[in-house]
Structures are given as C-alpha cells and as structure tokens.
Amino acid sequence: MTNWLPDISSGNGPVYIRVADCIENAITHGVLPPGTKLPPQRNLAYDIGVTIGTVSRAYALVHERGLVAGEVGRGTYVLERSNGKQIEQVDPITQALAGTRGLNTPDAKIRFDTTAAPDIGQGGIIGKLFADISTEHQAEISSYSRNFPTSWFEAGKIWLARNGWIPDIDTVVPTLGAHAGAIAVISAVTSPGDKIVFENLTYTQISRATRLLGRRSVLVDSDEHGMIPDEFERLCQQQHPRLAFLMPTAHNPTLVTMPEARRRAIAAIARRHSVWLIEDDLYGGMTGDENPLMAAIAPERTFVVSSLSKSVTAGVRGGWVACPPHFAQRIKVTHKMTTGGLPFILAETCARLVLDGHALDLRRKAVEEIKAREQIAREALAGFEFNSHPHLPFLWLKLPEPWLSGTFKNAAIGDGVLIDDEDEFKAARMEKVYHRVRVAFSSPKQREDVTAGFMTLRRLLENGSSGYDSHI
Structure with missing residues (x-):
C-alpha cells in the first residue's frame, strides 16, 4: 500500500473532485503505477482532514473513470491502461453537471x-403506431414540425387533467418530456442571474440544467409534509427568487405528498412574492392522490409539467405543459429554442397513445x-x-x-x-x-x-x- 497523499490545497470545485483529480494525475504520471493499492478511505480521510464520505465519492469517481477497481476484502487498486491508451479525462464541469451517476452505465448490472416505465408489452403497440404514422404522414415525417395538429393539444389536456382540474386546451404545449417542458418554462419566465427555488432534495437534472441557463439555485428546507411554508416565506423575503420547482405529489426521492393545507400555504406565499411555480406531476396520475393540484389553487402562476415516461413509455419522449393564461405561445417558442423542436412521429405517437386509450x-x-x-x-x-x-x-x-x-x-x-x-x-x-x-x-x-x-x-x-x- 502506498504512502502517497493528494495535495488538495489548490484547484477548483468540490473537494471530492479535487481528490479524484489528484489520484488521476498521479496515475497518469506514474506516481501511482498499475497494481498500487490506494490508502483505505478511512485512513486517507483522516490524513487529509476530510470526511469519509468525501473520499468515498472521490474513489467512486476514479472508478467511474476506469482508473481503479475495488476488490472485496482487499481494497482499491490502480488498473493497467489498456493498449497504452491515454486515460480519458473527465473535466470537473462535466462531472458536476452529470451528478453522481457514471457517464456510461456499466454492463451486466x-x-x-x-x-422509467416497466416493460409491459408497449413496444408492440408503439411499433404499430410508428408503422401507421409512417404510412399516413410521409411528408410530415420528412420535414420539421411547424404546425401542430389539434390532437396533440387534446391529448395533453386529457393526460394532465386530474382531481377535477382540467387545463384549457389553449394553455397546453406539447413537449419532449417533462424535463424539456420544465426547462422551457424556466427559460421563458426567468433571466440569467435569477434565483430558482428547489427543495434540499429534488430532481437535480432540473437544477443542474438551470445552471447551464445561467440561473442560480437556492434551497429551502422540507419536512414530512414537503416544503416548509415558513422557510419558503423567509427565503422569498431574503433572496427574492423568480420561480420555485415543486413535486407536491410523490416527491422524488422521498415519496412525500404535500397535504392540501400546505399546498395552499405555499401558493399564498408565492402569490405574495410574485414567484412562478412549476408543478412536476409526473407520478400524480399513478398514486391515486386526491389533493388538489397547485394549478387548481394558483392557476395564474402555476405551470404543470408531466409526461408518459414513468407509466407508459420513456423512450418516445412525450410530455406536455399546462400554462397560466396567455403563456402557451411563449413556452412553445422557448421549448423549440432549447430542444430544437418536436419530431412529428414522436408527438403524433404520444397523442394517439392517449386519444386511443392505450396510455x-x-x-x-x-x-x-x-x-x-x-x-x-x-x-x-x-x-x-x-x-x-x-x-x-x-x-x-x-x-x-x-x-x-x-x-x-x-x-x-x-x-x-x-x-x-x-x-x-x-x-x-x-x-x-x-x-x-x-x-x-x-x-x-x-x-x-x-x-x-x-x-x-x-x-x-x-x-x-x-x-x-x-x-x-
């Protein structure tokens, strides 16, 4: 086992990335040759004055980069380079945007x-729809989607409706999934430098994407009932955010569902401080939750986003946004600018899945x-x-x-x-x-x-x- 220690006094970014970069640099320059056993995480954490969790994340990162391998009961060892190829560098910005998941999914796991929705035989239905659409709409498939059929909006109206709340068809925008819809909303109603509220635990694909747009994330505490109103009020008073991203029903990852009283309190605070709301309702239709949607409580400021990905099919990339009055056209434009636009065959397939009852x-x-x-x-x-x-x-x-x-x-x-x-x-x-x-x-x-x-x-x-x- 080596006595090598990383020097993390210089460099930018989180400490775990600096530790990982030091390990990679030492491997690249032969300081840690193939077969070298890295220090136990507990020892290294003590020696450089960080937590075990920090070192654990650093070791996971260099493992994802293909530099080391762990053997149960033996420790972590530096791997041989294959065919003398240079180790691919993963820069800190890329790693920060990618989150804690590896950039490439390991095989045989x-x-x-x-x-994503389980495989329940939807492939056959979707395959037939693709074949029918390809036969019926050859010209539309070969070109860009500029004119959206009314059926695309009708499908969104049906899919988004829940617990007595039904969006007006003029407020619905078809999207390439819920993620794309949320990013389109953020792009439309906020500007670079604006602050976006997220709960401490959230769907971070959105929060990381907002950084790419030049927006800043601010965090609010939650409890067993969701976002805490007093904390949200305090944050609004001190930070003046423009928008809050919420998952009131079946929060990911905690599974918390916000009770009606809490929803009304959050809506009232958002109204007082002129904060837009994105209501991620991806799991709402699956749960049987009977609480009113935020859009039913605060329709003038709530954008509802949902898709088919969790309960029907993730691979077709179909979703919708329901907007406050007079915002649909703006969201349609920002969605096109941030995604490149809707492929006809995907949007038409999603609409038929809903309207034909398959969804x-x-x-x-x-x-x-x-x-x-x-x-x-x-x-x-x-x-x-x-x-x-x-x-x-x-x-x-x-x-x-x-x-x-x-x-x-x-x-x-x-x-x-x-x-x-x-x-x-x-x-x-x-x-x-x-x-x-x-x-x-x-x-x-x-x-x-x-x-x-x-x-x-x-x-x-x-x-x-x-x-x-x-x-x-």
Whole structure:
C-alpha cells in the first residue's frame, strides 16, 4: 500500500473532485503505477482532514473513470491502461453537471437507478403506431414540425387533467418530456442571474440544467409534509427568487405528498412574492392522490409539467405543459429554442397513445406490475426502514450504521446493483446528511431480477460492518 497523499490545497470545485483529480494525475504520471493499492478511505480521510464520505465519492469517481477497481476484502487498486491508451479525462464541469451517476452505465448490472416505465408489452403497440404514422404522414415525417395538429393539444389536456382540474386546451404545449417542458418554462419566465427555488432534495437534472441557463439555485428546507411554508416565506423575503420547482405529489426521492393545507400555504406565499411555480406531476396520475393540484389553487402562476415516461413509455419522449393564461405561445417558442423542436412521429405517437386509450390502459398495467415489485421489496427488506408507495417505482431506504450513502452505493455497484446515493438528489452542496439511498425497481425486465437485486441489497445491509470495511 502506498504512502502517497493528494495535495488538495489548490484547484477548483468540490473537494471530492479535487481528490479524484489528484489520484488521476498521479496515475497518469506514474506516481501511482498499475497494481498500487490506494490508502483505505478511512485512513486517507483522516490524513487529509476530510470526511469519509468525501473520499468515498472521490474513489467512486476514479472508478467511474476506469482508473481503479475495488476488490472485496482487499481494497482499491490502480488498473493497467489498456493498449497504452491515454486515460480519458473527465473535466470537473462535466462531472458536476452529470451528478453522481457514471457517464456510461456499466454492463451486466441490475438497474435500480431508473424509474422509467416497466416493460409491459408497449413496444408492440408503439411499433404499430410508428408503422401507421409512417404510412399516413410521409411528408410530415420528412420535414420539421411547424404546425401542430389539434390532437396533440387534446391529448395533453386529457393526460394532465386530474382531481377535477382540467387545463384549457389553449394553455397546453406539447413537449419532449417533462424535463424539456420544465426547462422551457424556466427559460421563458426567468433571466440569467435569477434565483430558482428547489427543495434540499429534488430532481437535480432540473437544477443542474438551470445552471447551464445561467440561473442560480437556492434551497429551502422540507419536512414530512414537503416544503416548509415558513422557510419558503423567509427565503422569498431574503433572496427574492423568480420561480420555485415543486413535486407536491410523490416527491422524488422521498415519496412525500404535500397535504392540501400546505399546498395552499405555499401558493399564498408565492402569490405574495410574485414567484412562478412549476408543478412536476409526473407520478400524480399513478398514486391515486386526491389533493388538489397547485394549478387548481394558483392557476395564474402555476405551470404543470408531466409526461408518459414513468407509466407508459420513456423512450418516445412525450410530455406536455399546462400554462397560466396567455403563456402557451411563449413556452412553445422557448421549448423549440432549447430542444430544437418536436419530431412529428414522436408527438403524433404520444397523442394517439392517449386519444386511443392505450396510455391509460398501459398505465394501469404498469401500476399493477409496480405493485408486485413493491411487494417484493417489502418482503426482501423486511425489518429495515424505508419509504415506499404501492404504485410508485422507487423507495427511499434508510441505511443502518455504519453505512454512508456513497459507500453503500459503491458496495452495491461492486455486487452488481446500480442504485442512487442521496447526493444525486441534492440541488447544491450542503452539510445535511440523510444516510439514505434511492432504490428504483421498474427497469429490470423480469421480477426474478428484481428479487435478486433486493436480496443483494439485503445481504449488504445485514453484513454492514464487514461490507463497509471492504469498501473504505
């Protein structure tokens, strides 16, 4: 084992990236030759004055860069370079935007890191729709989509409607999924330098994308009922944000659903401080939640975004935004500017899925499959603490001592299961630690793979001490 220590006194970015860059630089220049065992994470953390979690993230990063490999019970070793090729550099900006997931998904792993709709046979339906559309609309497929058929808006009106709230068709905009819709809204109603409110834990693909747009993220605390009104009020008074991104129903990753009283309090604060709201309702139609949408409470300032990705199909990239009055045209323009526009065959396919009744039928089947898989999770993880919902394709698992979120994620990867640590959902750097991981279970093709994945996680949880020591 080497006595080498990284010098993190210089450089930019988070400490874990600086540690990883130091390791990569030492490997590149032969200071750490192939076969060298890196210091145990606990020792290195002590020697350079950082937390074990920081070193764990750094080791995970150099592992993702293909520089090292971990062997259970032996430690982490520098790998040989293949064919003498130069190691591909991953710059800090790219890594920061990518989050904690690897830039390339490892092969032969159980995918518990995606919540896309399960495979329930939708491929055959979509294939037939593609064939029909290709025959009926050859000219439209060969060109750009400039004139949107009314059916695209009607489908969005149907798909977004929930709990008595029905958007006016003139407020609906078809999009390339919920993510693209949210970015179009942020681009339309905020300017570079404006502040966007996110909960401490959130869907960080949006928060990271807002940085690309030159917007700044500000964080607000949440509790077991969602965003805390007093904290939101204080932040509005002090930071003057332009927009807040919310997941009131089935928050990702915590699964919290905000009660009606809390929704009305948040809406009132947003109204007082002229804050726009994006209501991400991706999971709303799956849960059976009966609370009113934020758009029903504050229609003059709420943009509802949703898509088919979680309950019908993620690969077709279909979604919609419902806007406050008089904003649809602006959102349509910013969506085109930020995405390049809607491909006709995708938008037409999504519209037909909804209008022909396929989408609702597929969602029912998806929920039934998810219910069966959530039951597998309950049985496999009995005795451990986690949040789940019978209709939702992920759970929020509390880790027992001595596991850290990043360390457990690395251990799971080593045992063939991909999961998300809590840092993947942090919109900015923070001191708060949750000691949790998100485990999504809709992606594996067979329930047997779901069972195998959960049994692997249970073994890690049960053998915490030995498993932890082998990954630090």
